[in-house]
Amino acid sequence: MDHFTYRDGVLHAENVPLTAIAEAVGTPVYIYSRATLERHAQVFREALSGLPRKHIAFAIKANPNLAVLKVLARQGFGADVVSGGEIARALAAGMKAEDIVFSGVGKTRAELQYGLDMGIGQFNLELEEEGAVLADLAHAAGKTASAVLRVNPNVDAGTHAKISTGKSENKFGVPISEAKAIFARLSGRPGLNLRGVALHIGSQLFDLGPLEAAYARIGELVRELRGEGHGIDRVDLGGGLGVPYERDKVPPSPADYGRMVERVTQGWDVTLMFEPGRVIVGNAGVLLTRVIWVKPGVTHPYVIVDAAMNDLARPAMYDAWHDFEAVRPSGEKIVAHIAGPVCETGDTFAMNRTIDVVRSGDLGIFRTAGAYGATMASTYNSRPLVPEVMVDGDRFAVVADRIEPASIIAAERVPDFLQD
Ligand SMILES: *Cc1c(COP(=O)(O)O)cnc(C)c1O
Numbered sequence: 001m002d003h004f005t006y007r008d009g010v011l012h013a014e015n016v017p018l019t020a021i022a023e024a025v026g027t028p029v030y031i032y033s034r035a036t037l038e039r040h041a042q043v044f045r046e047a048l049s050g051l052p053r054k055h056i057a058f059a060i061k062a063n064p065n066l067a068v069l070k071v072l073a074r075q076g077f078g079a080d081v082v083s084g085g086e087i088a089r090a091l092a093a094g095m096k097a098e099d100i101v102f103s104g105v106g107k108t109r110a111e112l113q114y115g116l117d118m119g120i121g122q123f124n125l126e127l128e129e130e131g132a133v134l135a136d137l138a139h140a141a142g143k144t145a146s147a148v149l150r151v152n153p154n155v156d157a158g159t160h161a162k163i164s165t166g167k168s169e170n171k172f173g174v175p176i177s178e179a180k181a182i183f184a185r186l187s188g189r190p191g192l193n194l195r196g197v198a199l200h201i202g203s204q205l206f207d208l209g210p211l212e213a214a215y216a217r218i219g220e221l222v223r224e225l226r227g228e229g230h231g232i233d234r235v236d237l238g239g240g241l242g243v244p245y246e247r248d249k250v251p252p253s254p255a256d257y258g259r260m261v262e263r264v265t266q267g268w269d270v271t272l273m274f275e276p277g278r279v280i281v282g283n284a285g286v287l288l289t290r291v292i293w294v295k296p297g298v299t300h301p302y303v304i305v306d307a308a309m310n311d312l313a314r315p316a317m318y319d320a321w322h323d324f325e326a327v328r329p330s331g332e333k334i335v336a337h338i339a340g341p342v343c344e345t346g347d348t349f350a351m352n353r354t355i356d357v358v359r360s361g362d363l364g365i366f367r368t369a370g371a372y373g374a375t376m377a378s379t380y381n382s383r384p385l386v387p388e389v390m391v392d393g394d395r396f397a398v399v400a401d402r403i404e405p406a407s408i409i410a411a412e413r414v415p416d417f418l419q420d
Pocket of ligand 1: 059061062080103104200202203204238239240241275276277278279
């Protein structure tokens with residue numbers, strides 16, 4: 001459920017007509033609904049209420065905007081981060097260091113050190129050598145790093161190849177078959193408290209089967225590790241729950257997921273860590289855009305909008321679907337293609353899509369743009385960096401400025417040898 005609904009024929013975010021935001025801020029612009037964010041956070045938390053010990057760390061790569069993080073911090077969420085920059089953001093949003101999980105396949109020594117200095121609650125190790133380096137850095141600082149080992153359970157999550165992370169050929173985690181040997185070598189090292197295991201098999205999951213199979217394997221691994229004398233008190237179950245990009249394709253609900261987790265983790269006697277991203281923010285955001293032209297096409301017209309692949313990369317990157325709707329729909333429909341102004345054929349949001357009739361100057365939205373949207377934006381084609389707005393009831397605020405090309409040009413230098 002979200003708070004982007006039509007009232008008197010005009011699409012609103014909570015109580016604010018999107019026409020008002022377009023007028024005040026211009027387009028394209030991302031719009032987040034605070035009430036939707038809060039609702040999603042509460043639904044996810046309630047879905048896990050039957051579990052005795054758990055911690056929810058929002059995967060902030062899905063939407064690292066400070067205002068969004070602030071809302072989630074107030075809901076008691078920590079952060080799952082994958083870089084030093086994301087640590088800085090989580091802390092800036094008021095999240096506690098001990099509530100931060102540091103994932104990421106290529107943490108540098110400097111980032112590990114920064115994480116230690118800040119007192120990060122859990123390091124998710126991606127390889128044995130990383131564990132050894134972390135132990136040494138921590139020991140040298142007179143600290144003990146709390147860590148878990150990310151394993152790759154070799155399951156096919158059944159999602160798009162570019163967001164599948166739990167197959168043996170993917171770059172993430174250590175093969176589950178090697179986990180015991182790595183544990184034996186790393187645990188007991190001064191500076192390291194290796195206390196559990198982690199997994200994350202992919203994103204936009206629509207089938208709980210592969211997740212349940214992966215979790216069951218992890219449960220088996222926990223028993224084996226305990227059998228070898230390791231004290232295991234944490235298991236990180238990752239994120240990955242899908243969201244409905246197309247209204248008639250409904251993913252498993254957080255409640256379905258929670259029931260599955262309760263069933264499969266019965267008797268584990270650990271703190272369960274969760275790293276949801278998309279499911280929290282996906283439907284809490286839309287990308288508002290204005291139609292520049294409706295260009296006649298050979299089969300169907302091209303609706304050329306002022307948002308492009310540099311603002312919302314998912315269609316170009318993952319062949320992703322985003323519903324398009326007019327802000328003031330007339331009720332008429334046409335079949336059209338929707339594309340942005342960037343000089344790439346891939347800058348196409350939809351082909352042969354039945355959409356609301358729109359004309360030059362009309363406003364429209366791409367739905368479900370709150371996750372992996374603004375955060376992947378670039379300035380390709382020297383376009384401005386897209387701004388972000390948060391709505392809260394009757395009010396709204398710009399929560400990220402539009403960065404104009406002039407500011408970006410100002411950060412570039414023409415060297416002496418090119419001055420004439
Ligand atoms: C991306 C990622 C997540 C979040 O994935 P979603 O599909 O957005 O829920 C969680 N954990 C890790 C390690 C990730 O890389």
